[in-house]
Amino acid sequence: MRTFIFTLLLLSSFIAFSQSKDRKIEFPDIPGYQTLVCDLHQHTAFSDGSVWPDIRIQEAVFDGVDVIALTEHLEYQPHVDDIPHPDRNRSYELAKDYAKDKDLIIIHGAEITRSMPPGHCNAIFINDANKLLMDDPMAVFREAKNQGAFVFWNHPNWTRQKPDGAAELTDMHRELISENLLHGIEVVNEHSYSDEALEIALGNNLTIMATSDIHGLIDWAYDIPNGGHRPVTLVFANERSEKAIKDGLTNGRTVAWHNNTLIGKEEYLKPLIQSSIRIKSAAYMDDTQVAEVIIENVSDADLIMQNQSPYRFHLNTDLVTLKGHEQTTLLVKTKEIKNNFDLSFIVLNAYTNTTEHPELKLSIEVK
């Protein structure tokens, strides 16, 4: 009605203007895969969130998110007096409709909301959320599997369910994993990060996940005006499709991106960092044996790196930060003129384990 015409005519000039491209999350593709930005744990008024589904669509578009899932609590419906809708697929269906003219993939999901164990888990790629409404927790997971779901454990470090904040597998979780009913785990949820969750992921071959678990507004929760970003799971998919995303998740092809930190298995984290870095030029400064190497970082991450090369730098100590979407000049003291040489760094804000980091290797061709 009223919003209709104003949306058509004024959103373009007012709102779009204010949401610059700076807030878009950007990482390069890696060899063999597209890098898709996914936020697969979100709430709306259809469970305990504070917005209608259309806001989630708009936030995702502004943030350059490629894939979202609205995962309303199945068992926790604080707005039920106002929204007594019996169909638990409703939030998904509204989102699908709002997104139909956007370049945004909506995954059908729901949050299985239980006390610990098993705590909260998201089932995504489901067919019918209503069928997940049953008492026995194990039965719910089996039904999810039956629907072909990918299931992940939410905030295993949540202090309301684990007061020491240290995520820990229970027998029920081990059973879920052994029955192939649990496939991923949130290493990052909202503002929290969990070393123990990462250890559980790596020790049990669960997919590493990061989600916003947004209830209110992304802009407020993640300080968007000052350059903040929501946590997302980067999924490496062989095409931009729901099927390919599920394949990526199922096969653990993810990197978590949270608060200038990247977390993932080395086989995906290393190519992601490698693809983020491009050598723009390399040449010796006149009458010196010092090579000027200009490096571009095409990702959002400010990479904090420790030099492991056999060479020292003329402008930097061994700690070098390559700012996201900027070029950095390294002056490399090779001691003699070389046609090519190698640099290597460990990337301190990228993690393949709780204390281990991927290496970045750069082969420099001097022109």
Place this chain on the structure above:
Amino acid sequence: MRTFIFTLLLLSSFIAFSQSKDRKIEFPDIPGYQTLVCDLHQHTAFSDGSVWPDIRIQEAVFDGVDVIALTEHLEYQPHVDDIPHPDRNRSYELAKDYAKDKDLIIIHGAEITRSMPPGHCNAIFINDANKLLMDDPMAVFREAKNQGAFVFWNHPNWTRQKPDGAAELTDMHRELISENLLHGIEVVNEHSYSDEALEIALGNNLTIMATSDIHGLIDWAYDIPNGGHRPVTLVFANERSEKAIKDGLTNGRTVAWHNNTLIGKEEYLKPLIQSSIRIKSAAYMDDTQVAEVIIENVSDADLIMQNQSPYRFHLNTDLVTLKGHEQTTLLVKTKEIKNNFDLSFIVLNAYTNTTEHPELKLSIEVK
């Protein structure tokens, strides 16, 4: 549940941090009255808005708004399939509850949503929105009056109801006014301003109103990160109470604040500007007849002023902008040393009519 503990522990450090005091709307009190910042036309998911009422409370707190009304459409309920709540007071009651520990006044309101005439009108300070659900438009207004409502005409310039955008009284409006059933009119609605609405207000003694009519998010619609602000009605009240606000509105004691523009009757606009300006110091520069006058503007408005004084300036042409919350230095060429002198300006971005402006007079005491 989950949000509960995170809200308690993390909102204080994360969200409050990101919402600096810069977005608070600030205007000084005027002699005899407090200046209350009111946004009395807003929507939530309970009609055609996209948020739950708690978001409207939080936005108001961030924006320094003192008074809000959620004015859901009585006759337009696009979310009725999902929110079939039969009680049209529900949005107000939820808002009251969410605001109970905030320094924020919630006014009970509803939007009478009719084709033209009379178009859309808000009734605020009502007792029971349900009783306003009736067919005959005139009957609705009489019921509103019966409940003691203050009623104002929304976006009389709306092109969906008036394709030329020129607000125009109909016989029905004249009847409503003559029966004292219509008391105010939106001169500003969302991004639009209406010269004709201002003329109708002044010609019929209707209260001048400005409202956000927000459906989505204030942050997006009004470009908050870049210094934008929502339109509000400044109400001059003899105390911070619902009763005093109603008294202020009923007696037309308002100024509309929109997009660096102030609009109001001279008797309120002039003292508002006068109260916004403070002389910090005045002294002649050594060995000259040029007085240095330092002026502080304690309001949010950048006042764009044309000099009407008998004196010229040493740093400025006759167009002087006093930026909001800043000090400005005027060097005044008085031609001879004076113990005191007067400056006067017309304030071009303040309007007492479509083309008339209030005067700012400053009596300068030289120290």
Place this chain on the structure above:
Amino acid sequence: MRTFIFTLLLLSSFIAFSQSKDRKIEFPDIPGYQTLVCDLHQHTAFSDGSVWPDIRIQEAVFDGVDVIALTEHLEYQPHVDDIPHPDRNRSYELAKDYAKDKDLIIIHGAEITRSMPPGHCNAIFINDANKLLMDDPMAVFREAKNQGAFVFWNHPNWTRQKPDGAAELTDMHRELISENLLHGIEVVNEHSYSDEALEIALGNNLTIMATSDIHGLIDWAYDIPNGGHRPVTLVFANERSEKAIKDGLTNGRTVAWHNNTLIGKEEYLKPLIQSSIRIKSAAYMDDTQVAEVIIENVSDADLIMQNQSPYRFHLNTDLVTLKGHEQTTLLVKTKEIKNNFDLSFIVLNAYTNTTEHPELKLSIEVK
């Protein structure tokens, strides 16, 4: 020596990076002329300034200034104990040399520095500053004329020479003008503006000038990091050459640009504003008689305009600001559908006299 190699290798990556293109002064050409940005009154250590001439070259390059003159005081040499150079052309020669690989024109000038009358005057386009060192003030002006100089009166409002700050012609000035020895006058000097100087310019056909008169650093004096700019004279020249600039100055083809204010004769100010404004699109909003007109301002000036059109606006009062280097949307209420219509505005921060403003006329073709 040391600076040599660092300049060559590091200035490009460090300094140039920090001086974004945002500080460049930009105004469009006008029909028949190029618009050249000129700052023709500057000092270095060779009189009472605090920098070596190379800094003035670098500042000009950063600011997008096309033409500068270093105008050292002939009679005031506070650094003479340290810089006893007998050749008063030295500053110019150094500047010429520093600028030889820059796209920057250096004009040979000097400041005739006398008590009032005549006060201070700059002679530019001179051949030999040494020949201007003589006692009799009238003789200096005649020698300047002999060298083909363009001569302008500096800061006629300077309170050290005119304690009331009100510029005023003396008999000596009238004589200089009548003998064609004085050709221009600073209406703007550093931070000061003078109504009286503008009246003298217009009443005596003197060229309107604005200069920085910089002694310290441009970055500090004009708050460059926060978007400030130095005062400059825009000269309309038929080519980018010293000869054409002199022709432009001699024929009064200038506009002063100072602190978001433009000052000039109507015949140059009007086409400058007209050339700054471009209609990007014009179309009626669906099912309305309201035309959406998108206007681009390609100049640095935020144009503060008062509507004089027969039409009113749907988003604005009659005061409209077209921000520099931005697009502004006007919604025009034409009351009926038209194939074309005219808008007109007076531009309040542009002056053709102390209180008169040029008109901006826009012919809108609706597509």
Place this chain on the structure above:
Amino acid sequence: MRTFIFTLLLLSSFIAFSQSKDRKIEFPDIPGYQTLVCDLHQHTAFSDGSVWPDIRIQEAVFDGVDVIALTEHLEYQPHVDDIPHPDRNRSYELAKDYAKDKDLIIIHGAEITRSMPPGHCNAIFINDANKLLMDDPMAVFREAKNQGAFVFWNHPNWTRQKPDGAAELTDMHRELISENLLHGIEVVNEHSYSDEALEIALGNNLTIMATSDIHGLIDWAYDIPNGGHRPVTLVFANERSEKAIKDGLTNGRTVAWHNNTLIGKEEYLKPLIQSSIRIKSAAYMDDTQVAEVIIENVSDADLIMQNQSPYRFHLNTDLVTLKGHEQTTLLVKTKEIKNNFDLSFIVLNAYTNTTEHPELKLSIEVK
């Protein structure tokens, strides 16, 4: 003259306004010593710099620098044709005079400018620069010692004198050191840092120095508008006096501050970091064993730290950045409720050697 009155009246409102306190370099005192910010290698037009000495005073005041030395090249005087002043103390004397009403200490210095060896060295705390004008390099250092100078080796990594950029002691340097004629070494000069210089400093007990070696403008060279800072030597002095600064330098009580990097001996670097960090509060989150510790960093350095504590964090990986002049919240998973506990970190952007870092230990008292 002209500048006189404008300086008095307008600098306060214009220039000071534009130079916010944000550019001031700020580090806390350490136990037993004041922390003084020193930039002891600078040039003006009196050698190969591009500014008059007053600009160096103003830059220092804006940057919160406590102590400066103007160290003109004794043997390199490219402006000698223009500034033939025979007294090599002139630059110092002018600076002393310009600084007389500022809270800024001027140290008398000069740059001994020789080919390698010994390369360039600064002698500061001298009495008479003229007496340093002699051919034999060793004789110059002896004369400096005779005057009581503190002498340091400038940019030993300079590629014009050491094309591989790797600082290296020669026999002459060893002789200077053994005769106590050389006391310090620049580990940081302008934008360059040298691992080898740091090794030489530590291996030969030379004082660690960082200097701007500024020739042009600090604002441009160090990108002040975007938060950059010049390199400085923090000297730990027992009072704010020339004598105490010399004592601090002679006894090696320094930390170099460069491009968000701190470099110094552990005995000074560790207390500097320790003094920079303050625990604001510590308390367990309700019903958890997770302690919320709020930490304030009162220094300019963004401290990049790796967790070495026995505890893990709820919001962070083991890499934690404590931003300068901000508060950071750490949620510490102590596994059980404790009355007090210790945290420890290594600070990766602080160096006690080319690859070694100081430890920060925090004893947390839970309230």
